[in-house]
Amino acid sequence: xxxxxxxxxxxxxxxxxxxxxxxxxxxxxxxxxxxxxxxxxxxxxxxxxxxxxxxxxxxxxxxxxxxxxxxxxxxxxxxxxxxxxxxxxxxxxxxxxxxxxxxxxxxxxxxxxxxxxxxxxxxxxxxxxxxxxxxxxxxxxxxxxxxxxxxxxxxxxxxxxxxxxxxxxxxxxxxxxxxxxxxxxxxxxxxxxxxxxxxxxxxxxxxxxxxxxxxxxxxxxxxxxxxxxxxxxxxxxxxxxxxxxxxxxxxxxxxxxxxxxxxxxxxxxxxxxxxxxxxxxxxxxxxxxxxxxxxxxxxxxxxxxxxxxxxxxxxxxxxxxxxxxxxxxxxxxxxxxxxxxxxxxxxxxxxxxxxxxxxxxxxxxxxxxx
Numbered sequence: 001x002x003x004x005x006x007x008x009x010x011x012x013x014x015x016x017x018x019x020x021x022x023x024x025x026x027x028x029x030x031x032x033x034x035x036x037x038x039x040x041x042x043x044x045x046x047x048x049x050x051x052x053x054x055x056x057x058x059x060x061x062x063x064x065x066x067x068x069x070x071x072x073x074x075x076x077x078x079x080x081x082x083x084x085x086x087x088x089x090x091x092x093x094x095x096x097x098x099x100x101x102x103x104x105x106x107x108x109x110x111x112x113x114x115x116x117x118x119x120x121x122x123x124x125x126x127x128x129x130x131x132x133x134x135x136x137x138x139x140x141x142x143x144x145x146x147x148x149x150x151x152x153x154x155x156x157x158x159x160x161x162x163x164x165x166x167x168x169x170x171x172x173x174x175x176x177x178x179x180x181x182x183x184x185x186x187x188x189x190x191x192x193x194x195x196x197x198x199x200x201x202x203x204x205x206x207x208x209x210x211x212x213x214x215x216x217x218x219x220x221x222x223x224x225x226x227x228x229x230x231x232x233x234x235x236x237x238x239x240x241x242x243x244x245x246x247x248x249x250x251x252x253x254x255x256x257x258x259x260x261x262x263x264x265x266x267x268x269x270x271x272x273x274x275x276x277x278x279x280x281x282x283x284x285x286x287x288x289x290x291x292x293x294x295x296x297x298x299x300x301x302x303x304x305x306x307x308x309x310x311x312x313x314x315x316x317x318x319x320x321x322x323x324x325x326x327x328x329x330x331x332x333x334x335x336x337x338x339x340x341x342x343x344x345x346x347x348x349x350x351x352x353x354x355x356x357x358x359x360x361x362x363x364x365x366x367x368x369x370x
Contacts (some may be wrong), residue, residue: 077181084174085111088152091167095155110148117141118178125186138179145175210239217242 065071092107120137149171157164211218220242225233240252247255 073184074181077177080177081115081174084170084177085115088148088167088171088174091152091155092148095151107148110144110151113144114141114148114175115178117144118175118182121179122182122185125182141175141179145172214243217246220245 089107089111092110093104096103096106117137117140121134121141124134124137149168152167152171153164155164156167217239221235221238224238224241225235228238240250243252244250249255249259
């Protein structure tokens with residue numbers, strides 16, 4: 001019986017432990033799911049912010065591109081043209097309708113003729129047509145616009161002179177603004193075209209001069225271009241290869257003679273700079289002289305003696321001047337201990353060797369005797 005109860009208690013304990021583990025696992029799973037969901041929400045929010053910033057930057061770029069002076073001028077001119085047409089049409093319509101309803105299409109025909117002729121001027125500029133074509137189209141546009149302006153003036157002056165002049169001015173300002181816009185655009189295109197033509201002319205002049213100065217190289221470069229597949233080898237690359245074949249250098253313009261001249265000029269410059277800086281004439285020699293300086297030569301002659309003290313006069317040994325014929329003559333110098341600078345040990349060694357009959361040694365440094 002006791003064993004049954006023990007097994008029963010053990011089973012209950014195991015069940016309780018399993019339930020605790022299941023609850024802990026479910027709790028951990030819920031925490032992980034909540035953490036993942038929170039992370040996903042943060043990522044989504046960050047992505048939304050990035051998308052919003054990207055859209056804002058795109059709008060700013062479009063706005064900046066749209067609000068350039070050129071675009072504002074072109075679009076503003078078209079807006080003024082449209083306003084001019086809308087302001088000039090009602091008076092013309094009322095003027096012709098008063099005469100006859102059948103004349104209703106005439107105002108649209110007049111305005112349309114003026115704008116079509118102006119568009120023809122732009123088309124002639126684009127196609128590079130002769131100048132007389134452009135001026136003919138301008139004259140036709142001015143005629144149509146002038147007739148429409150006279151009609152508006154005649155209709156408006158019955159109300160007030162200012163109304164007539166205003167309608168006439170509005171009718172003419174639209175085509176005038178469009179013509180000025182086309183003129184500015186033509187000047188811009190002409191400036192770019194002149195620059196392109198100038199560049200083409202300079203390039204053609206350069207190619208002609210190169211063909212004249214380097215006939216063999218140009219001929220070989222053309223042969224290399226023709227030998228390569230179509231479009232795979234540019235003429236400039238072929239010219240550089242041909243120059244290297246002829247002269248052995250990859251630098252166009254340089255030849256063996258020019259390289260030799262360059263080397264000789266560098267050597268001449270080095271020699272001149274060394275001579276200006278003094279001997280030795282090489283950097284290595286100057287470095288060795290600085291690292292191993294040669295001792296100064298000592299003046300020594302057998303049998304010679306010092307006739308004057310090497311030390312400056314001192315107050316302890318004043319010189320007594322002798323009067324003779326009004327001139328002061330110094331007394332004869334007598335050697336005494338301590339009145340001269342001691343000889344260098346090298347000098348003493350050389351003197352001893354010379355007294356012993358040994359030939360005098362001459363010091364040398366850097367391979368040069370001093």
